[in-house]
Amino acid sequence: MQINGATTLVTGANRGLGQVYARELVSRGAAKVYGAARNPAAVTEPGVTPVALDITDPGRVAQVAGECADVSLLVNNAGVLKYSTFTGAPDLAAARAEMEVNYFGTLSMCRAFAPVVAANGGGAIVNMLSVTSFYTNPLDASYGASKAAAWSLTNGIRVELAHNGTLVIGVHAGFIDTDMAALTDAPKVSPESVAQQVFDAVEAGQIEVLADERTRTVKASLSRDQELIYPPVQEFWDSIVQGTH
Numbered sequence: 001m002q003i004n005g006a007t008t009l010v011t012g013a014n015r016g017l018g019q020v021y022a023r024e025l026v027s028r029g030a031a032k033v034y035g036a037a038r039n040p041a042a043v044t045e046p047g048v049t050p051v052a053l054d055i056t057d058p059g060r061v062a063q064v065a066g067e068c069a070d071v072s073l074l075v076n077n078a079g080v081l082k083y084s085t086f087t088g089a090p091d092l093a094a095a096r097a098e099m100e101v102n103y104f105g106t107l108s109m110c111r112a113f114a115p116v117v118a119a120n121g122g123g124a125i126v127n128m129l130s131v132t133s134f135y136t137n138p139l140d141a142s143y144g145a146s147k148a149a150a151w152s153l154t155n156g157i158r159v160e161l162a163h164n165g166t167l168v169i170g171v172h173a174g175f176i177d178t179d180m181a182a183l184t185d186a187p188k189v190s191p192e193s194v195a196q197q198v199f200d201a202v203e204a205g206q207i208e209v210l211a212d213e214r215t216r217t218v219k220a221s222l223s224r225d226q227e228l229i230y231p232p233v234q235e236f237w238d239s240i241v242q243g244t245h
């Protein structure tokens with residue numbers, strides 16, 4: 001699909017990658033860019049129309065799908081990361097919060113907007129996933145589980161919505177230079193690079209974006225994950241546990 005002239009909606013558009021997605025859509029000539037955020041007053045990007053939306057509120061998600069019935073490109077960007085291990089976390093709160101936003105929130109948006117984008121010509125749904133959809137790192141274990149669930153969701157709705165002519169794109173990335181990755185000094189890709197790759201994919205009809213070299217390497221290693229992916233993860237985690245990292 002062409003972004004020029006399209007009506008679009010980005011969740012979590014008030015900061016980080018979502019703000020950059022919204023900016024890139026404006027610069028590519030989108031006719032309208034709805035910027036959804038829990039606090040719509042924080043959506044300050046020029047040319048972006050603020051919309052109040054917490055994606056974990058199914059009633060509000062349904063209302064927004066009614067109010068923004070002209071959308072043909074939905075970008076499910078909103079997400080949370082609690083840096084929580086499976087067995088070391090004090091309780092299930094972080095795991096539940098990540099699943100609630102990253103999986104159930106995204107699912108709720110896909111369900112509400114599938115008929116909207118179909119009615120507007122087929123359009124596209126972009127789901128912001130992660131390299132951690134592909135493997136588990138203890139540092140962000142429960143986040144990875146939620147992104148793996150969202151990857152499964154993305155593959156499933158692609159099949160379910162193909163007859164509507166809806167393009168469903170999964171976007172996987174390692175660290176991106178936003179607040180979410182502020183705690184680490186590991187190499188990061190810029191949000192601008194991710195946004196450009198994603199909207200090039202929308203325009204090219206491409207179903208997957210692997211946004212950086214590490215993500216491409218991990219995806220290519222999946223059939224041999226226990227040999228190629230997990231031994232260095234184990235080594236890294238052992239060094240954390242032993243305090244030698």
Ligand SMILES: NC(=O)c1ccc[n+]([C@@H]2O[C@H](COP(=O)([O-])OP(=O)(O)OC[C@H]3O[C@@H](n4cnc5c(N)ncnc54)[C@H](OP(=O)(O)O)[C@@H]3O)[C@@H](O)[C@H]2O)c1
Binds near residue numbers: 012079101175176
């Ligand atoms: N940064 C990375 O290294 C990285 C790597 C791979 C994938 N990702 C994914 O990329 C996406 C964007 O992340 P980011 O890096 O821009 O993170 P960020 O700077 O922490 O921004 C997260 C955005 O999600 C919004 N959000 C959180 N919960 C929400 C909810 N219940 N309803 C609506 N909006 C909600 C936040 O809104 P508030 O301002 O109200 O909190 C904020 O706008 C996420 O899906 C993330 O998992 C990030």
